[in-house]
Amino acid sequence: xxxxxxxxxxxxxxxxxxxxxxxxxxxxxxxxxxxxxxxxxxxxxxxxxxxxxxxxxxxxxxxxxxxxxxxxxxxxxxxxxxxxxxxxxxxxxxxxxxxxxxxxxxxxxxxxxxxxxxxxxxxxxxxxxxxxxxxxxxxxxxxxxxxxxxxxxxxxxxxxxxxxxxxxxxxxxxxxxxxxxxxxxxxxxxxxxxxxxxxxxxxxxxxxxxxxxxxxxxxxxxxxxxxxxxxxxxxxxxxxxxxxxxxxxxxxxxxx
Numbered sequence: 001x002x003x004x005x006x007x008x009x010x011x012x013x014x015x016x017x018x019x020x021x022x023x024x025x026x027x028x029x030x031x032x033x034x035x036x037x038x039x040x041x042x043x044x045x046x047x048x049x050x051x052x053x054x055x056x057x058x059x060x061x062x063x064x065x066x067x068x069x070x071x072x073x074x075x076x077x078x079x080x081x082x083x084x085x086x087x088x089x090x091x092x093x094x095x096x097x098x099x100x101x102x103x104x105x106x107x108x109x110x111x112x113x114x115x116x117x118x119x120x121x122x123x124x125x126x127x128x129x130x131x132x133x134x135x136x137x138x139x140x141x142x143x144x145x146x147x148x149x150x151x152x153x154x155x156x157x158x159x160x161x162x163x164x165x166x167x168x169x170x171x172x173x174x175x176x177x178x179x180x181x182x183x184x185x186x187x188x189x190x191x192x193x194x195x196x197x198x199x200x201x202x203x204x205x206x207x208x209x210x211x212x213x214x215x216x217x218x219x220x221x222x223x224x225x226x227x228x229x230x231x232x233x234x235x236x237x238x239x240x241x242x243x244x245x246x247x248x249x250x251x252x253x254x255x256x
Contacts, residue, residue: 001040001041001044001097001098001101001218001221001246001249001250002221002226002231002234002235002246002250003097003195003217003218003219003220003221003222003226004036004037004040004094004097004214004215004217004218004221005033005036005037005040005041005214005217005234005238005246006199006217006221006226006230006231006234007199007202007210007212007213007214007215007216007217007218007220008033008034008036008037008040008094008210008211008213008214008217009027009031009032009033009037009210009234009237010026010027010031010199010203010210010213010217011199011202011203011209011210011211011212011213011214012030012031012032012033012034012209012210013028013030013031013209014203014209014210015034015068015208015209015210018173018174018206018207018209019203019204019206019209020169020170020204020205020206021204022197022200022201022203022204024200024203026196026199026200026230027233031237032237033067033237033238033242034067034068034210035064035067035068035069035070035073035091036091036094036095036210036211036214037067037214037238037242038060038061038064038067038242039057039060039091039094039095040094040095040096040097040098040214041060041242041245041246042056042057042059042060042095043056043057043095043096043098043099043116044098044245044246044248044249045060045245046116047098047099047102047249048245048248048249048252053116053119054082054119054120055082057077057119057120058077058082061073061074061077061078062077063241070089070091070176072085072087072089073087073089073091073120076120082119084118084119084120084121084122085120085122086122086123087120087121087122087123087126088121088123088124088125088126088129088177088178088179089121089126089176089177089178090129090175090176090177090178090180090181090182090208090211090215091120091121091211092117092120092121092126092127092129092130092178093129093130093132093133093178093181093182093185093211093215094211094214094215096113096116096117096130096133096134097133097134097137097214097215097218097221098249098253099112099113099116099130099134099137100113100133100134100135100136100137100138100140100141100218100222101137101138101141101222101249101253101255102249102252102253103138106135106138106139109134109135109138110131110134110135112134113127113130113131113133113134113135114127114130114131116130117130117131121178125177125178125179126178128157128178128179128182129178129179129181129182130178131157132153132156132157132159132182132186133182133185133186133215133218133219135152135153135156136149136153136186136189136219136222137218137219137221137222138222139152140189140219140222140223141222141223141255141256142256143256146190146223149190150190153186159179159182159183159186160183161183161186161187161190163187164187164191165187165188165191165201165204165205168184168187168205169204169205169206172184172205172206172207173206173207174207174208175207175208176208180207181207181208181211181212181215182215184202184205184207184212185202185211185212185213185215185216185219186215186216186219187201188201188202188205188212188216189202189216189219189220189223192216192220194220194224195217195220195221195224195225195226195227195230196227196230198216198217198219198220198224199213199216199217199220201216202215202216202217221255222255225255235247
């Protein structure tokens with residue numbers, strides 16, 4: 001999942017200053033983790049220690065209240081209620097990468113992606129976005145070819161993966177939905193020839209940059225691994241508690 005966190009941190013600088021190029025510094029003085037990282041680590045914590053995910057997310061929200069959460073999630077996290085709010089937002093997909101690494105069968109990956117998503121994002125598009133993301137990670141880390149991954153996503157989830165990043169980029173802008181983020185992130189992963197290239201392509205689309213790169217980064221990690229220098233930089237940016245859970249998770253569920 002450190003690839004997803006890396007994507008979030010790299011994309012964080014460009015979330016409000018979107019760019020349409022792959023040529024940019026991966027890290028700068030403004031690089032930081034956002035809610036994408038916080039909730040990804042919360043899910044890793046829940047999986048590692050068999051904790052209730054809704055309760056765990058609320059705990060992490062209280063600890064990191066200024067990480068840039070969406071308005072509806074913030075209201076949910078502050079509430080004493082824990083009922084889902086029928087969201088189709090891309091938050092469903094940006095936090096799900098630990099599921100793709102932790103479970104050893106595709107059916108279990110799909111089932112757990114639904115379970116951990118529908119506590120908030122119980123809209124069909126939210127569940128679909130999370131399941132598509134987690135299953136791509138699972139398939140990528142278990143040796144499935146990109147051609148077969150593409151075919152699976154199109155047939156199972158109905159996403160249009162026919163356009164290249166160059167074709168998507170000119171008319172694409174900020175989109176907080178799963179249906180307007182997950183296919184584009186998958187395309188960046190499928191088109192890339194390295195971890196770094198996947199993240200650069202995702203950011204270059206000029207959309208919800210940290211979330212696009214977070215989703216694509218988790219997939220690219222599963223397929224390529226993460227360069228050591230990027231992992232090192234990411235771990236330096238995380239605080240002690242986020243770093244501790246991240247290292248525990250990656251030790252328990254290493255990439256094959």
